Amino acid sequence: MIQRFPVAGEDFSAAGEASSKIKNILRQVGEDAELIRRVCIAAYEAEMNLVIHAGGGEMILKLDTDMVEVIAQDRGPGIPDVELAMQEGYSTASDLAREMGFGAGMGMANMKRCASEMLIDTEVGKGTTVTLRFKTGKN
Amino acid sequence: MEPRYHSVILDEDKCKGCTNCIKRCPTEAIRVRNGRAFILTERCIDCGECIRICENHAKRAIGDDLDQAISFPYRVALPAPSLYAQFRRELTPKDLNKALIRLGFHEVAEVAAAAELTTVAIREYLKDLDRLPKPMISSACPVVVRLIQMKYPTLIPHLIPVEAPYITAARLAREKVCRERGLRPEEVGLFFLAPCPAKITEVKTDTGQVPLINGVIPISSVYGRLQQAMAHIDEDCSDGGSTTTGVGVGWARTGGENIALAQENVLAVDGIHNVLELLEEIELEHLTDVDYIEALACPNGCVGGALTVENRFVARVKIRKLAEKLDDSRIPDAVVEEGKRLYAAGKLTQKEELRPKAVLQLDNNLADAIRKMGELEEILAELPGMDCGSCGAPTCRSLAEDIVLGRAQRADCVFILREQINTLAQELLLLAKKRPQALKED
Structure with missing residues (x-):
């Protein structure tokens, strides 16, 4: 099953809605609660990155019996130095985003912590695709 | 799903079948069926929101005397x-x-x-x-x-x-x-x-x-x-x-x-x-x-x-x-x-461990649940998204869920029903215009 959710850029009032919908879907299919929690924390961070950095984009949920996949896709500025972006505390969030309590530089680290596998495909000036994979079951 | 005791009940004589309570219920536990509200007991958490919202006082709690x-x-x-x-x-x-x-x-x-x-x-x-x-x-x-x-x-x-x-x-x-x-x-x-x-x-x-x-x-x-x-x-x-x-x-x-x-x-x-x-x-x-x-x-x-x-x-x-x-x-x-x-002495702490109550899932089998989820999303895309409640479910999404679970059908949606009638009417009109060859022209 594939489901797509558009995410608007800089719209902080609607931010988190896509992850919330993803959570409801996972709950309804009866995925393990702990898995849902991890997916949602990571999906929320990915969604916030679309809102804060990318001028919006799309969240895609792919469901299979052995795997939950969340993809955050955008046509934003891209990430020049992925390794740096992965470091805890590093952030390029705007002052506005920081004032609102975002941009602590934990987003990418949180995604990595929660997902079984995290892939980043990015090109400066073209956009970024973050793929988060979560193995279902007890491993 | 095991039946559960609930103190919140419906007084059928007083219920007018309006949609106030279904919209208010935090766990989407109420549907309107046969002109009356109907509580999906396994989902009810006895919060009393429906008692508060019902103007006809059709929802009440049974207590002791x-x-x-x-x-x-x-x-x-x-x-x-x-x-x-x-x-x-x-x-x-x-x-x-x-x-x-x-x-x-x-x-x-x-x-x-x-x-x-x-x-x-x-x-x-x-x-x-x-x-x-x-x-x-x-x-x-x-x-x-x-x-x-x-x-x-x-x-x-x-x-x-x-x-x-x-x-x-x-x-x-x-x-x-x-x-x-x-x-x-x-x-x-x-x-x-x-x-x-x-x-x-x-x-x-x-x-x-x-x-x-x-x-x-x-x-x-x-x-x-x-x-x-x-x-x-x-x-x-x-x-x-x-x-x-x-x-x-x-x-x-x-x-x-x-x-x-x-x-x-x-x-x-x-x-x-x-x-x-x-x-x-x-x-x-x-x-x-x-x-x-x-x-x-x-x-x-x-x-x-x-x-x-x-x-x-x-x-x-x-x-x-x-x-x-x-x-x-x-x-x-x-x-x-x-x-x-x-x-x-352990006298103020809970004796029993709390367990999750999984009542929201579409199927106990994950593969079937995912398939049903796909169906649900497809049905949802056909529904008008107005969440009007006329079908008896609180939202279009919950109607889609009910359809997938066999508790409702597409035509319960008044808009889909209207479309179907419209299509039917046009087909009727076309049929009516077809004049048998044996008849004279008007």
């Missing part, structure tokens, strides 16, 4: 702290105790006094804060506990395993009366005067041999007789025998539990929809800098319970004033010592 207490040789009343705020006249816990004795109870076990022991137990439990998931969540409100079991099972370890005040009050009262009066446990009738249907359900689903509480009387149903009894309390020579301070009384309204705890980094939330919002944030780990959350399903806390009488805003002020008058700044040393002793 005062007269049922008479069959017990020794009768103990357990007044909820919110009861102090229900009367127009200013009253003290002593006044209320006297009125309860006049109604035929032998003794009063103040839930407010037990709330002070609960407070001490929570303080003791929170001393280990570093080893606890943050924030911890109060388990005083049974609706919040059930909501977490159903929708946020990962937050179960956040629920503080300290018994709610009315449970502690009942347990200690039965022990005390049996000890002091030499009675057998079954000779003592404990009756809780409750502000909400959730507590009725909680008591009724208790499966102990000697029930913890023998009956739950809604505040709204005993109100009139208490009012009458209150008129004569000045004739009584007893002093009412109250031990509660303002700390326990304060628990009746939102924020009272936190005031009692006297901890920093606490937060209070009330209203079931606000609680839902906050639980989402907690699950996303956004509130790890908060130590403790007082979460109450009813607006303004227990004084806003669906079985109370007084306006909840007025009641809230009354509770604050009474709590201040009785001193809500500190729990007496003797009570603190008693609380610590009982806590150490």
Whole structure:
């Protein structure tokens, strides 16, 4: 099953809605609660990155019996130095985003912590695709 | 799904089949079928939102009656702290105790006094804060506990395993009366005067041999007789025998539990929809800098319970004033010592571990559930997305869910039905225009 959710850029009032919908879907299919929690924390961070950095984009949920996949896709500025972006505390969030309590530089680290596998495909000036994979079951 | 007992029921004669309650239900547990509301029992958490919203008073809670207490040789009343705020006249816990004795109870076990022991137990439990998931969540409100079991099972370890005040009050009262009066446990009738249907359900689903509480009387149903009894309390020579301070009384309204705890980094939330919002944030780990959350399903806390009488805003002020008058700044040393002793003896903590209640899933088999989810999304895309409720389900999404689960059909949607009729009408028109060749032209 594939489901797509558009995410608007800089719209902080609607931010988190896509992850919330993803959570409801996972709950309804009866995925393990702990898995849902991890997916949602990571999906929320990915969604916030679309809102804060990318001028919006799309969240895609792919469901299979052995795997939950969340993809955050955008046509934003891209990430020049992925390794740096992965470091805890590093952030390029705007002052506005920081004032609102975002941009602590934990987003990418949180995604990595929660997902079984995290892939980043990015090109400066073209956009970024973050793929988060979560193995279902007890491993 | 196993059938569950619920105190919230529908009065079929009064229900007009409107859609007010289905839209208000936080767990989407109500549908309209055959012109009447219908509760999906496994999803109901007895929050009482439907009782509050129904203008026809078709939803109510079944509780016990005062007269049922008479069959017990020794009768103990357990007044909820919110009861102090229900009367127009200013009253003290002593006044209320006297009125309860006049109604035929032998003794009063103040839930407010037990709330002070609960407070001490929570303080003791929170001393280990570093080893606890943050924030911890109060388990005083049974609706919040059930909501977490159903929708946020990962937050179960956040629920503080300290018994709610009315449970502690009942347990200690039965022990005390049996000890002091030499009675057998079954000779003592404990009756809780409750502000909400959730507590009725909680008591009724208790499966102990000697029930913890023998009956739950809604505040709204005993109100009139208490009012009458209150008129004569000045004739009584007893002093009412109250031990509660303002700390326990304060628990009746939102924020009272936190005031009692006297901890920093606490937060209070009330209203079931606000609680839902906050639980989402907690699950996303956004509130790890908060130590403790007082979460109450009813607006303004227990004084806003669906079985109370007084306006909840007025009641809230009354509770604050009474709590201040009785001193809500500190729990007496003797009570603190008693609380610590009982806590150490394990008498204030929950006996049973809470388990998740998985009632929201489409299928027990993951592969089938995913397939059904795909179908659900396809159906949802065809629906108008107006969430009008005319089909009897609260949202288009819940109708799609009902269709997938075989509980409803596409044509239940009035817009789809209209489209289908339109298509049919056009086909009819086309057919009507086809003139058999044998006929003459007009």
